[in-house]
Amino acid sequence: MGQAVQDGGLTGAADDLAALEARIGYRFTDRALLELALSHISSVKGEAPRRRSYQRLEFLGDHVLGSVVSHMLYEAFPEAEEGELSRRLAELVREEACAEVAADMDMGAHIRLGPGESQSGASKRRAILADVAESVVAAVFLDGGYVAAQAVVERLWRGRLEAPRRPLRDAKTVLQEWAQGRGLPPPVYRDVGRSGPDHAPRFTVLVDLPGLDPAEASGASKQAAQKAAAAAFLVREGVWTGSEAQAQSGT
Known part of the structure; x- marks a missing residue:
């Protein structure tokens, strides 16, 4: 052996x-x-x-x-x-x-x-x-x-x-759980803009929770923009660090 x-x-x-x-x-x-x-x-x-x-x-x-x-x-x-x-x-x-x-x-x-x-x-x-x-x-x-x-x-x-290299959960999941833990309703995502050509569009999404300022972000798809907006919200509220939000963009 x-x-x-x-x-x-x-x-x-x-x-x-x-x-x-x-x-x-x-x-x-x-x-x-x-x-x-x-x-x-x-x-x-x-x-x-x-x-x-x-x-x-x-x-x-x-x-x-x-x-x-x-x-x-x-x-x-x-x-x-x-x-x-x-x-x-x-x-x-x-x-x-x-x-x-x-x-x-x-x-x-x-x-x-x-x-x-x-x-x-x-x-x-x-x-x-x-x-x-x-x-x-x-x-x-x-x-x-x-x-x-x-x-x-x-x-x-x-x-x-x-020390995981990437977030174990996506930003939308983390934000929803964070909101629930504070007795808030689920986050609301709203489409607020689209730019770029049809073959390479950019979507802008705003995420909102009652009593808190909304957060806005863009992405190559609506789903990516929603995740980016949720990540921006989490960073602003101190739930995530900037590096965690950056890693989210690679998932």
Whole structure:
């Protein structure tokens, strides 16, 4: 069975895989599993390339990752209801988050690609990085069992669990809950303007609550404008920070 390693424990240009093991915090007993986790289908020749690439591992890793992160969330947020836990889980296991983990561990430098994919810069593609992150989790699981995989996932995903990169709920939901908590009726959204050509319109929306000044914002769609207006309202009232509102615009 493999074993955990400390940062800086196994490094050195003579063994790139050992350096990767050190970064992820796990030393493989069967390093062929790690090699498989890093093998894109384009690098496999001969029969059954899908079975000899990371694709099956990626399938397994997706479910192992979901199980471990679900457990982490259950322990970390004892007061959270099912809906919140589900939103947090989706944020942590989405493609972007997995790709960020792979990039942080410099997994892209170790991905095995065919000549065409290598020349096209496939090792930096978000989808491939995300697949490799999940495949490595599966490889650890097969090599060392659930406890080993749990340790690796906790090490690599803990920071994201504690500090989400994006709002867990959209601004309209947060504003409605904020209003309800103060005994106010649901926010009212009113269309107040449209500009720009038909192929690239801009909509302006105002959101209103009794006894409070309205907030106004624009967006490429009515839904986007409503979210932006709600975010502006939340920032003005001190419910959200400016960075949270800015992150909302990317959701």
